[in-house]
Amino acid sequence: MSQLAAPAIDEIKxxxxxxxxxxxxxxxxxxxxxxxxxxxxxxxxxxxxxxxCASNVWLVTHVERPGPDAIMRFEGESDAHIVKGLVALTLAFYSGRPAREVARDDAFDLFRSFGLEQHLTPQRSNGVRSMIDRIRRDAAAAMSA
Known part of the structure; x- marks a missing residue:
């Protein structure tokens, strides 16, 4: 795995x-x-x-072509190791996709398919939900810009 970029979502799956x-x-x-x-x-x-989020999580949203055809790109980081991995997983799922898909698709479904939901503390699950909700809100705002 490259130290320059996190793996693509298909590689993670x-x-x-x-x-x-x-x-x-x-x-x-x-x-x-x-x-x-x-x-x-x-x-x-x-x-x-x-x-x-209980841990510090920072999310930077970039919008290419604001409006109905917006494309979303995200950067993120956390000060906690596992949470940073959850950030990487979430960004791999959403970054580079059209805003309409980002606003529609819930990455928590992916977390469930991996069995992560049952292996995360309630506090971490709430933090992941907060991050996903923020990403989806940013996508909805990009489409209406």
Whole structure:
């Protein structure tokens, strides 16, 4: 796995399909989190912080072609290893997709398909939900811009 970018969502899905052990899955999440490019210090601002996360999570939204055909790109980071992996997983699912798909699709369904929902603390699940909700709100706003 490259240290320059987190893996694509299809690569992550394939890896999860091959990894049965939850300790290994957590290690994989940590590894994909380490592959996220770091945010610039000024991007780790209160404005970019995701509210509702116990750990610090910062999310930067980029919109290409605002309006009905908007394309969404995201950057993110966390100060907690597993959470950073959850950020990487979420961004792999959403980044580069049309805003209409981002606003419609709930990445938590992907988390459920991996069995992550039952292996996350309620606090982490709430934080992931907050991040997903923020991404989907940003996509809806991009479409109406």
């Amino acid at each position: 394939e890896a999860f399909a091959l990894i049965d052990d939850w300790e290994e899955r957590y290690r994989y999440l940590i590894d994909i989190g380490k592959a996220l490019p770091p945010l610039a210090p000024e991007q780790r601002s209160e404005e970019n912080r995701v509210k509702g």
